[in-house]
């Protein structure tokens with residue numbers, strides 16, 4: 074018996090996999106094999122008692138289904154209540170979660186979600202409020218939206234914010250639709266057709282610009298991983314609608330020339346969209362409004378906890394400059410004599426005369442993601458402005474700690490310090506036969522969710538690690554030890570182990586490309602088995 078690096082008795086990975094006899098059930102201790110719900114559910118099973126249907130339509134009685142009544146079984150998998158509970162609990166235990174361990178996905182800001190947020194979001198006055206509740210009876214909720222809006226404007230130094238976008242990408246759409254409306258209002262809709270975006274941009278940036286009818290042109294990165302200023306200036310012209318820049322960028326670096334970039338775009342008559350998904354690195358330190366930003370979405374579900382929306386919806390409020398505020402979407406909250414109400418139509422917005430006088434319209438039903446608003450405000454108020462600033466500083470400190478430790482065996486993509494995430498490329502794997510994907514799969518056997526892989530596209534075989542501020546030194550050390558040991562094993566020629574990984578996961582390697590390109594969305598019953606001859 075050998076000891077693992079934490080001094081606990083263990084067996085080497087290869088032995089354990091080799092020696093393990095298959096079990097009759099397919100289960101491996103607490104790792105329970107679980108079939109698809111369709112494979113074991115049966116139409117006759119049910120978790121509820123329903124009254125017997127009254128039967129056929131009596132002669133002379135009107136068929137209220139207009140003849141559309143079902144002729145046969147619906148084919149849904151019926152389960153008893155305990156069967157349903159076990160099925161979903163077993164599936165959930167195959168999942169990885171931020172509450173189980175570090176989740177180093179770069180750009181996703183997978184930080185701890187304080188339980189206080191959940192307690193606040195579950196207060197019945199917020200959780201059970203129907204979106205059609207009369208506004209007089211929803212004053213607390215409207216005040217909460219307004220207070221959160223105030224914090225967002227304060228933190229960003231921007232005069233207006235649209236609260237309704239329901240994710241980062243939706244916030245981008247909000248910002249780019251505002252830019253489109255402003256350009257159309259200037260009568261330049263046909264001439265200002267180009268949007269610039271760095272080649273390291275998140276895929277949603279170019280997708281959004283195209284959705285709003287613009288042509289997108291990439292700007293290359295310079296040797297330091299930032300926007301190449303010369304290349305950028307060369308692309309400016311009277312047909313520029315705007316630029317979309319992420320800051321800190323997706324290489325985890327602060328764009329130092331951001332003011333000159335903003336000024337140059339403004340001089341050319343365009344607008345500056347900033348992708349604010351990485352606001353976690355600078356909240357409380359830098360106000361995007363001071364950098365010349367015209368529009369920026371804030372991923373509440375990254376910067377202000379509840380990563381990935383807690384598996385549910387996210388929220389992407391978009392702050393707007395004075396130039397774009399008139400085009401903001403409806404609805405928005407206003408307060409008069411201490412009473413809150415929602416401006417819900419374009420006509421009302423025009424009459425009201427504030428932000429959104431020339432509103433481009435509505436982005437979504439109702440008012441935005443109320444549950445996320447409550448969580449984000451709870452996070453902000455419990456941290457206070459000093460706490461928000463410290464969270465940003467600690468996020469940067471943690472990322473630099475990881476960068477400093479890992480670059481002894483792995484290759485940092487760029488020189489110098491990073492912001493909130495550390496970017497590596499695959500040069501350290503050169504000649505080993507191990508690729509970025511194999512490295513990531515081997516991390517799963519060590520019990521880690523892999524980092525963001527192959528993004529950003531500007532470095533080869535990218536591995537982007539964002540530890541966030543909520544990991545302790547102890548967690549970071551164990552994580553770094555695991556990655557350093559993998560890097561050494563790769564260099565020592567253990568390529569077969571990497572190609573076989575993951576060996577401890579319930580499933581080995583899946584064809585992820587085929588799953589994305591040709592998803593099988595419908596389950597078809599297997600052909601009946603041939604009787605043995």
Ligand SMILES: *Cc1c(COP(=O)(O)O)cnc(C)c1O
Pocket residue numbers: 180181240241242243275277319323348350351372387388389
């Ligand atoms: C997460 C992210 C987005 C998109 O946000 P969603 O809420 O996932 O739509 C856009 N840009 C960057 C840089 C991101 O990290």
